[in-house]
Amino acid sequence: MADKPRSPIESGCPDAFQYMHPVMRKNYGQWKYHEHPKPGVLRHVAYSGDEIWTVRCGTQRILDIFTLRTLCDIGDEFADGYIHFTIRSNVEYMVSDEAKVEPLIKAIEDAGFIVGGTKNSVTMISHTQGWLHCDIPGTDASGVVKSMMDELIDEFRENNMPNRVHITTSCCQINCGGQGDIAINVQHTKPPKINHDLVSNVCERPSVVARCPVAAIRPAMVNGKPSLEVDEKKCICCGACFPPCPPMQINDAEHTKLAIWVGGNHSNARGKPTFQKLVAAGIPNNPPRWPEANAIVKSILKAYKEDAKDWERINDWIERIGWPRFFEVTNLPFTKYHVDTWRGARNSLNASTHIRF
Amino acid sequence: MAKKIYETPMLDELENGPWPSFISGIKKLRDEHPDERIQEVTSSLLGQLEHSYETRKGYWKGGTVSVFGYGGGIIPRFSEVGSAFPESKEFHTLRVQPPAGNHYTTAMLRQLGDSWEKWGSGLQTFHGQTGNIMFIGTTTENTQHFFDEINEYGWDLGGAGPCVRTAMSCVGASRCEMSCANEHGIHRLLVNNFTDDVHRPALPYKFKFKVSGCPNDCQNSIERADFAVIGTWRDDMKVDQEEVKAFVATKGRQYVIDNVVTRCPTNALSLNDDDTLAVDNRNCVRCMHCLNVMPKALHPGDDKGVTILIGGKRTLKIGDLMGTVVVPFKKLETEEDYESLVELAEEIIDFWAENGLEHERCGEMIERIGLVNFLEGVDYDLDVDPNMVSHPRQSSYIRMDGWDEEAEKWFERKMEEAAA
Secondary structure, three states, X not given: OOOOOOOOOOOOOOOOHHHOOXXXXXXXXXEEEEEEEEOOEEEEEEOOOOEEEEXXXXXXXXXXXXXXXXXXXXXXXHOOOEEEEOOOOOEEEEEOOHHHHHHHHHHHHHOOOEEOOOOOXXXXXXXXXXXXXOOOOOOOHHHHXXXXXXXXXXXXXXXXXXXXXXXXXXXXXXXXXXXXXXXXXXXXXXXXXXXXXXXXXXXXXXXXXXXXXOOOEEEEEEOXXXXXXXXXXXXXXXXXXXXXXXXEEXXXXXXXXXXXXXXXXXXXXXXXXXXXEEEEEEEEOOOOOOHHHHHHHHXXXXXXXXXXXXXXXXXXXXXXXXXXXXXXXXXXXOOHHHOOOOOOHHHHOOOOOOOOO | OOOOOOOOHHHHHOOOOOOOOHHXXXXXXXXXXXXHHXXXXXXXXXXXXXXXXXXXXXOEEOOOOOOOOOOOOEEOOEEOOOOOOHHHOEOOEEEEOOOHHHEEEHHHHHHHHHHHHHHOOOEEEEOOOOOOEEEEOOOHHHHHHHHHHHHHOOOOEOOOOOOEOOOEEOOHHHOOOOOOOOHHHHHHHHHHHOHHHHHOOOOOOOEOEEEEOOOOOOOOHHHHOOEEEEEEEOOOXXXXXXHHHHHHHHHOHHHXXXXXXXXXXXXXXXXXOOOOEEEOHHHOOOOOHHHHHOOOOEEOOOOEEEEEEEOOEOOOOOOOEOOEEEEEEEOOOOHHHHXXXXXHHXXXXXXXXXXXXXXXXXXXXXHHHOHHHHHHHOOOOOOOOHHHOOOOOOOOOOOOOOXXXXXXXXXXXXXXXXXX
């Protein structure tokens, strides 16, 4: 007879204090200020006078066990045995003594990781699973990020941007990658191709109908079998029907493209948080190095770096110079597809005589 | 039998260049790992990934896999090309909840890595976009073994599917001077109150808690959380005028005027002739910009609390939505304060579970029924407040039969506040 299954311990989210650097634990809620001595290094000072030095580094994010152990070895030998991960999957080592900082940086770099990602840098691109593990991906996030970070590595290491730059990628239009100063997202350009033989077996048809944002899907009998049909004129090619109904294949080697969006900003600093806006589309989904998408991202970064004032995030910069100038300085075409048609679209139209010449 | 090595010309390209390569890491598992099982799985994985690169398509499909007692937390992946790449034909991910704030000891990371090496592919990510540790790639059978092992030493699965999801909190009070809240405490208090809803998906759709210690909102909670808790303060910000003078002396008056004073969104700052800073605190909206520029001189006030915004989410289905202010300010000091925060979360989830449509996020439900119906429907004292809107109604198409009573409520509330 099989063993009785083990009941789970529903412990939920673990307490962080047991894994926290003792200086951080001791000064919890008692930090006074921080400084940024150099790229990749932060110095936080507590009211008690204690200090914690942080060294941040970028990795490949998909960590094999050898790499994870290397990161731990560095932590044990040079960094008091503690590791913190940022929201963008950067690794942070904390030490309580300034003298440990330089040997730590050397150990990180000798192991092939990249110190940086703080303040006015292009920090690690936040990314999703892609072809490596997702069930609905139009592209591979890890590969896009690797090829892009190869080209942006100096911007990760240095602080040459007007403010911090958060880049995100998403492998479908659900946009798990979230909002970014620059977002590289899949944009499908053709309606799904339906395998009618499979729909009735695989898909819960009413759920699929309900999932469509524009009510373009309806039940239908095709070749004597219950299936679904798509009004291709209404279809916005978003791919929302594909996850609940895989026979509605949306990914396509040629017609799945990339689009680039800018100006997403989560912070409330200066202005309220903003969502990203479409600036470029129709970009080939071109593995293994995605050169076309890379080139556009780099041209946007170049224009931003040259033209933005200190502390302007990309959305602040565009707010100041205006969209006509943005398209001018980035040499990107402005098309009818940039004019919004979704709910609330009218609020995005210019109802004034504020015109840029 | 020796493992099959697949040609991977496209993936090989991703071994070039200075940034650390995930392909090199997977190949190292294939070529150097002592366990043949891991060698074979990762070799097969590389074969399938190369196939994706060549054909520009993904080949994973979902399914149903869970551990005993739970309905979620595993992302099942079965290969559609499993006959060509058989060793990785089952390649599920386990979502494991990280400690609040993502703090680890190397000893704990090693222990988790050892367990995963024993039962999985040896590939992991800290962390996925929802905030989970992603242990990527194992068989249906081994998901149970791996979970049993790590569950015994304190780790639990996160959410997947229509359920309360793994929460996130910033580094916050553990290292940041901007922190206005006990982020890690709030994070755990909220999500661990809902472990049943994390592990047994039965809600209309996903529900996410994210906690940021200040309005810089490093956890992107307004844009990405159904329930965003953001630290703030309501008394005057603290100004160390000597540090202001020192900053002006170092950076110059023009820098301070151009980068601090004129960037204030409500014109609440002025640089005095003696290089001290005047702050109009009544008009400060706690945007954080000046504190970010002058972290030694300017600090949050002492009367700290949180702002709560409800309904943020990404694109599906009706488009991106930001969270909406539902509680402009809430003190979190006493046990009762924290209990009432949990109660608010419970009541909101209850109302949404009752009224949300299938696959409808909380913010989409609010969009459909209107904010006022939401405030009145949730069984919690949520009074309308001008801080909830960018501006009052513009449309005159509204019946206002109850105007007098509503106006009276407002004045009563104001009197109570004045008396308090």
